Amino acid sequence: MRRRAALAGLLLLTGCASGPSLENRGDVTAPPGDSRHLTVGSAGFTESDLLATMYALLLERAGYRTSMLTVANRELYEPALESGQIDVVPEYAATFADWLNAKADGPDAPPVGSPDLDTTMRALRELAAPRGLVVLDPGRAVDQNAFAVTAAYARKHRLRTLSDLGRSGLPVRLAAGDECVRRPYCEPGLRRTYGIDITAVDPKGVGTTQAKLAVQSGRDQMLLTTTTDATLDEFGLVLLADDRHLQNADHIVPVVNRSRAGSERVATALDALNKVLTTADLASMNRQVDSWRRLPEDVARTYLKDEGLLERPSGARR
Numbered sequence: 001m002r003r004r005a006a007l008a009g010l011l012l013l014t015g016c017a018s019g020p021s022l023e024n025r026g027d028v029t030a031p032p033g034d035s036r037h038l039t040v041g042s043a044g045f046t047e048s049d050l051l052a053t054m055y056a057l058l059l060e061r062a063g064y065r066t067s068m069l070t071v072a073n074r075e076l077y078e079p080a081l082e083s084g085q086i087d088v089v090p091e092y093a094a095t096f097a098d099w100l101n102a103k104a105d106g107p108d109a110p111p112v113g114s115p116d117l118d119t120t121m122r123a124l125r126e127l128a129a130p131r132g133l134v135v136l137d138p139g140r141a142v143d144q145n146a147f148a149v150t151a152a153y154a155r156k157h158r159l160r161t162l163s164d165l166g167r168s169g170l171p172v173r174l175a176a177g178d179e180c181v182r183r184p185y186c187e188p189g190l191r192r193t194y195g196i197d198i199t200a201v202d203p204k205g206v207g208t209t210q211a212k213l214a215v216q217s218g219r220d221q222m223l224l225t226t227t228t229d230a231t232l233d234e235f236g237l238v239l240l241a242d243d244r245h246l247q248n249a250d251h252i253v254p255v256v257n258r259s260r261a262g263s264e265r266v267a268t269a270l271d272a273l274n275k276v277l278t279t280a281d282l283a284s285m286n287r288q289v290d291s292w293r294r295l296p297e298d299v300a301r302t303y304l305k306d307e308g309l310l311e312r313p314s315g316a317r318r
Contacts, residue, residue, distance in 0.1 A: 032134070032262025037065040041086035044072045045206050046289045046296065047143065047228060047282060051090035053300040054273055055254060059088070061310060062269035073179050074099055082131050087261040088270075093117065093138055094248035095145075096255065097124035098184060100131070111184060113248045120248065134258045136267050138251035139274030141282050144227045145185055145247050147174075148237040150215060161243040165222075166194035175211035176224035178203035185247055186224060193246045209290070212237060228279060230287030252277070276307045
């Protein structure tokens with residue numbers, strides 16, 4: 001497996017789609033593809049790196065050659081997935097459904113993701129298919145956006161929930177990804193659902209060390225992270241409860257480019273992970289990378305071997 005594919009050219013090529021054209025996206029009839037060399041995409045944060053690495057290792061185990069490509073946000077990697085520059089990505093069901101819905105019908109489109117997994121998956125697959133994408137079965141592991149503050153800040157202002165923060169009227173500078181200003185479950189949702197006074201979004205990524213340090217130091221008051229973040233206590237941070245259920249339950253799902261990776265062999269290889277991976281497993285692996293400074297590839301490979309999914313060496317790097 002070639003560990004990382006070059007990012008050069010991605011921005012130039014995202015408009016050159018090998019998937020369905022705009023004129024016939026509603027009628028995808030070509031047979032699913034089965035390319036011998038697949039590019040697995042990662043969004044560049046720890047959990048995405050771990051999932052993408054496990055996908056690549058399982059695909060290698062099934063006989064594919066793989067490369068990995070990190071693209072920092074969905075606004076870039078989803079078009080690359082449609083075009084076939086990326087063949088497989090780990091996604092989050094409700095979040096991706098709402099993102100595709102907004103892309104199709106505009107930013108004010110009513111959300112289609114919900115706490116009900118079956119409803120969410122139906123909507124997601126209907127939105128993905130015209131774009132030449134196949135959403136494979138969801139796994140047991142689920143992750144959600146979550147928001148953290150320092151324990152000292154929470155004690156000082158008597159905060160346990162996001163509603164408490166909204167009622168406090170405190171101005172909040174939020175450390176998050178730069179796309180947070182547009183995402184309905186980030187800044188807009190915090191304002192609408194909780195009345196939180198977000199004064200600015202500090203673009204430091206989702207749950208990154210830089211974001212945690214910014215909140216720990218007081219530069220920012222809150223950060224966007226996830227419910228599988230296992231290092232919050234090391235920075236003196238605590239989660240505020242999402243007591244009004246702004247976030248949907250986001251089950252992890254592999255999404256593939258149909259024309260290049262829509263085969264049953266790809267689905268079978270990735271479904272093996274779905275059957276064993278839990279939310280607690282993900283949190284544990286996140287901790288090993290973020291706290292113990294282990295490499296995502298080492299953590300991913302060890303987990304797959306421990307679960308009996310890599311019974312033999314995966315072979316030399318290609």
